[in-house]
Amino acid sequence: MTRLGFSRGNRDERPIALNCGTNGSDDREGFGFNSQLMEKSNSGAPHPQRILLVDDDPAAIQLIGTILTSVADLCFATNGKDALRLAREARPDLILLDAEMPGMSGFELLAALKADFDLAEVPVIFITGHTEAGFEVSALDMGAADFIAKPFRSSLVMARVKTHLRMKRMADELRRAATTDALTGVANRRSFDESMQREWARARRTGDALSLLSIDVDHFKLYNDRYGHQNGDACLQHVAHALVSACHRPADLVARYGGEEFMMLLPETPRGGAMHVSRRVLATVQALAIVHESSPTMQCVSVSVGIACHDETSPCLADLHVQHAVVGLVSAADRALYCAKRAGRAQARLEEISAPATEGRATTPSADSPPALRSPAPRRGAFHPAAPGNPSPYFPRKAV
Ligand code: GH3
Ligand code: MG
C-alpha cells in the first residue's frame, strides 16, 4: 500500500493533500500515521520551509518525522512515483530519501528530480543502511546534497537538516535577488530572457501558441522632467503593479526589460488572447489615473503596447535555433511597439513575426495590419499629484 500526504498544508500557495491513498480508498494505517504528524505540527504557526520524506517503511518516516516536526512542515511518500508527483505539487525545500525502495529506487528518483527543471535545485539527503564509501560517493556524484547512514542519531539528522534548510534559504534569497528587478519587484531582464527561452522551447514541443507584449510608458522622460526622478520611480512601481494585475494566468510573466519598458510573456496564448490582454493593459494603466500634465498624448500616464505572437497562423519558427526564434519574437514586439508609438501612443499594435528567411527585415504597417487598440479616453476627475489630501501622489485610490 502506498501513501503520501502532508503533515501541514496550510501555506496558501501549496496544495493540501492529506491521506491520499493511491487508489483513493481510506487508508487507515496512513490516516493514523498522518494524524500523529498533524497533531504535532498544528500546535504552532506554519513553518516557512517544507521537507518531503520518502521511505517505503512508514516506521522510518514516522521516526524521522517526529525528529523534524519542529523545524519544517512535513509531507511524505512511500514510493518513488508518488514522491515525484508530490515534489512537483508541494515544492519542498529539502528531500530526505531512502535509497532502497521497491519499484523506483532512491537513485532513480534522484535522477528524475535532477532532470526536472523545477526540482533540480531542491537538495536531497540520502538515508540508507549502506555505509560503503562507494555508495556514498555515487549518491554525491549524482547530485545528492548529503548522506546519512542508518542507524542514525536524531541530533545528527536534526543538525544536518537544519544546515541544508539554512543553505536552501540563502540560495533562494540569492536566486530571488538575481532574478527580480529591485525597483518594481517584477522579474528582471535576466529572468525574462531565461523564461522566454524556456517558454519558447515548451511551445515548440507542445505546439502551443506563445505571445509577447512589449509595453513602454509614454513620454516618461517628460514625466521625470515635470515631477522628478523619485516620483518617476514611484510611477514605474505602480505601472508594474498594474501590469501584474492585468495578468490573470499563473504562467503569465511580467518583467522589467529596462528603463520604462516592460515585457509580458503569455504562454498558451494566441493572437486573440494577446489582443484581449493588451486591451486590459491599456485600461489598467489608465485606471491608475496618474496625472501627467506634460504628456502630449493625454493628461494621464499611458503605455503603448507592441504585440507579437507565434501561433498556427505565423510563419513557423520551429526549425530555428531557440535564440533566433526568441530574437524573432522580441524584434516583432519591438517593431509593433514602434508602430504604436508612431501611430499616436496609448494603443496596441500587432506585428507579424518575420519568416525565418527574411528575419531582420523591417516590415511597415500595411492596410491589412490589425486595427490599433486604443486606450480608453482619460476619465474626468483623474488623480492629480499635487491635490491636497491624497495619501499618495502616485496611486490615486480615490480618483473618480
Ligand atoms: P516615448 O513615449 O517615446 O517612449 O517617450 P519616453 O520619454 O518615454 O522615452 P525616452 O526613451 O525618450 O525616455 C525614457 C525615459 O525613462 C528616460 C529616463 O529618464 C526614464 N527612465 C528610465 N529608467 C528610469 C528609472 O528607473 N526611473 C526613472 N524615474 N526614470 C527612468
Ligand atoms: Mg527502504
Ligand code: MG
Ligand atoms: Mg517611453
Ligand code: MG
Ligand atoms: Mg522606452
